[in-house]
Amino acid sequence: MKKPEILCIGGSAGSYHLILDLLATIPTQFQIPLVVIIHRNERYDSKIEENLDKRIALRVKVAEDKEAIQAGTIYFAPAGYHLLIEPDFTFSLDISAPLNFCRPAIDVTFETAAEAYQDLCCGILLSGANQDGAKGLMRIHEFGGNCLVQDPVEAEISTMPQAALTLWPAHPIYTYNELKKIIIQMTYSN
Amino acid sequence: MVKLVPLITYEDLSEIILLVKNVYDMDLSGYSKASLKRRVIRFMELEKLDLLGLKTALINTKGFYSHFIMELTVNVTEMFRDPQYYQLLNTEVMPYLASFPRLRLWSAGCSTGEEVYSLSIILQEHGLYQRSFIYGTDINARVLDTAKKGIYSLAKVKEYSDNYLKSGCKNSLSDYYTAMYEAACMPNELKEKILFSTHNLVSDGVFNEFQFISCRNVLIYFEIDLQKKVFELFDKSLALFGFLCLGSKESMIHSGLLHKYKVIDKKYNIYQKIAL
Ligand SMILES: C[S@@+](CC[C@H](N)C(=O)[O-])C[C@H]1O[C@@H](n2cnc3c(N)ncnc32)[C@H](O)[C@@H]1O
Numbered sequence: 001m002k003k004p005e006i007l008c009i010g011g012s013a014g015s016y017h018l019i020l021d022l023l024a025t026i027p028t029q030f031q032i033p034l035v036v037i038i039h040r041n042e043r044y045d046s047k048i049e050e051n052l053d054k055r056i057a058l059r060v061k062v063a064e065d066k067e068a069i070q071a072g073t074i075y076f077a078p079a080g081y082h083l084l085i086e087p088d089f090t091f092s093l094d095i096s097a098p099l100n101f102c103r104p105a106i107d108v109t110f111e112t113a114a115e116a117y118q119d120l121c122c123g124i125l126l127s128g129a130n131q132d133g134a135k136g137l138m139r140i141h142e143f144g145g146n147c148l149v150q151d152p153v154e155a156e157i158s159t160m161p162q163a164a165l166t167l168w169p170a171h172p173i174y175t176y177n178e179l180k181k182i183i184i185q186m187t188y189s190n
Numbered sequence: 191m192v193k194l195v196p197l198i199t200y201e202d203l204s205e206i207i208l209l210v211k212n213v214y215d216m217d218l219s220g221y222s223k224a225s226l227k228r229r230v231i232r233f234m235e236l237e238k239l240d241l242l243g244l245k246t247a248l249i250n251t252k253g254f255y256s257h258f259i260m261e262l263t264v265n266v267t268e269m270f271r272d273p274q275y276y277q278l279l280n281t282e283v284m285p286y287l288a289s290f291p292r293l294r295l296w297s298a299g300c301s302t303g304e305e306v307y308s309l310s311i312i313l314q315e316h317g318l319y320q321r322s323f324i325y326g327t328d329i330n331a332r333v334l335d336t337a338k339k340g341i342y343s344l345a346k347v348k349e350y351s352d353n354y355l356k357s358g359c360k361n362s363l364s365d366y367y368t369a370m371y372e373a374a375c376m377p378n379e380l381k382e383k384i385l386f387s388t389h390n391l392v393s394d395g396v397f398n399e400f401q402f403i404s405c406r407n408v409l410i411y412f413e414i415d416l417q418k419k420v421f422e423l424f425d426k427s428l429a430l431f432g433f434l435c436l437g438s439k440e441s442m443i444h445s446g447l448l449h450k451y452k453v454i455d456k457k458y459n460i461y462q463k464i465a466l
Contacts (some may be wrong), residue, residue, distance in 0.1 A: 064439070065409075065410050065439050065440060066222075066413070066414050066417075066444065078439060081410075081439060084222070084224040084225055084228075085224065086222060086223055086224045087200050087223055087224070092222040092224055092225060092410060093410045093439050094222075094225040094228075094264065094410065094411070095264060095266050095407050095437075096225070096228075096229075096264040096266060097266055108228070112224045115224075116224075
C-alpha cells in the first residue's frame with residue numbers, strides 16, 4: 001500500500017469510541033494529516049477536540065475555513081458545516097443543505113479529498129446508521145486511492161459500511177483492530 | 191456499475207469561470223473552488239447538461255445565465271441562526287448601538303431575509319427600531335424577492351422559535367408574525383425600516399455608512415484574496431465604533447485589518463472598529 005498524504009476517517013453511530021481509542025493510540029511520529037468526519041449534533045457544544053488535544057501528543061483541532069492542511073495534525077469537521085478540501089490543500093467550509101440528513105457529510109469531504117490528493121488519499125469508513133460515505137469512498141477508489149471498510153459483521157451498526165460495499169463490493173474489509181494496526185504501520189512506512 | 195466520476199474537473203471549472211467573465215463580466219474567480227465546483231455539478235445534474243451543453247446554453251440561451259448564477263449560490267439560512275450570537279447582540283452590541291442617534295445596519299448576503307427580520311426584531315426589543323434603517327443585500331435577486339415578501343413556512347418559523355428563546359430575547363417569536371394556513375407572514379411594522387436590494391460584494395462598492403454590518407456565512411465561499419477585498423469594502427463602509435459581525439466559522443485573521451478592530455467576541459466573531 002502506497003503511503004497516503006492524507007487519511008480521512010468517517011464514522012457515525014457506533015464508531016465514536018473507536019475513533020477516540022484510535023486517536024489515543026496513534027504514535028506521536030504519525031506525520032500524515034488526518035481528517036475525522038463524525039456526525040454530531042451542532043446544538044451541543046462538544047469539547048471532543050479540546051479534550052483530545054490535551055490528552056494526546058499530536059495536535060488535535062477543528063478544521064478552520066481556509067486553513068492550510070498540515071502534517072502531524074488531526075482535524076475534525078466542525079458540526080453544522082460541510083468540510084471541503086480545496087485543490088490547493090486548504091480546507092473550506094460550506095453550509096449548503098445536509099446530504100442524507102448529514103452536515104458535515106462524509107461524502108463531501110471524501111470526494112473533495114480524492115480529487116485534491118488523487119491516488120495519495122486514504123479513506124476509512126466505520127460503523128454508522130445511514131448511507132453517508134459510500135459515494136465518497138467510491139470516489140477515492142476511482143482516483144486510485146486506498147479505501148478501507150470496517151467489517152459490517154463486526155460494526156455496531158452495519159448500514160454505513162454495508163452501503164459502501166453495496167456500491168463497490170471489492171472494497172477491502174477489516175476489523176477495527178486490523179484497521180488500527182494498518183494505521184499505526186503507516187507511521188513507519190515510506 | 192454505478193458511474194460516479196465527477197462531471198467536470200477543476201480545469202473545466204476554470205473554463206466556465208472564464209466564459210462567464212468574458213461574456214457576462216461576472217467574476218467568479220475568487221470563489222472557493224471545491225464548493226463552486228459542487229454547485230456547478232449540481233446545476234448540470236438538475237438541468238441534465240454535460241459540459242458542452244452547459245457552455246452552449248450559457249452563451250446562447252436567453253435568460254439561462256441568470257438562472258445559472260441564482261442556482262450557484264448557497265442560500266441556506268434561518269432566523270436567529272446561532273442563538274448565542276444573537277444573545278451577544280442583545281448583551282454587547284445593542285446597548286452600545288443605543289448611543290448612536292441614528293442607526294444604519296447592513297446585512298450583506300442576506301439570502302431570503304430571515305437574518306434581516308431577526309435584526310429588526312432585536313432592534314424593536316431594544317427600543318432602537320424607530321431610529322434604524324436596515325439594508326439587506328444579496329447577489330441573488332430571486333432570494334431577495336422572497337425576502338421582500340417576508341412569508342415563510344410556518345413549520346420552519348416554529349423551529350426558529352427555539353433559536354429565538356435561546357438567544358435570550360424577551361417575548362415569543364409568535365408575537366412577531368401572523369400565521370396564515372401554512373405560512374408565517376412578517377408584519378408591515380417589521381418591514382417598514384428595511385430595504386432589500388441587489389449588491390454584488392465582488393464588484394459593487396460602498397453605498398452608505400453603517401454603524402453595524404453583518405456578513406454571515408458568505409465569506410466561507412470566498413478565497414482569502416477576495417475575503418480581503420470584501421473586508422476592505424466593509425471597513426470603508428463602517429463608521430468609527432461600528433460593529434462588524436461574521437459567521438461563527440469566519441474571522442478577520444486574513445483581513446490585514448485587525449489593528450483597527452477590537453475583538454468583542456472571539457467565538458462568534460464580533461468586531462468593533464476602533465480606529466479610522
Ligand atoms: C449561506 S447564505 C447566508 C445567509 C445568512 N447571512 C445567514 O448566515 O444565514 C449566503 C448568501 O450569500 C450570497 N452571496 C454569494 N455571493 C455573493 C456576492 N458576491 N455578493 C453578495 N452576496 C453573495 C448568496 O446569494 C447567499 O444568499
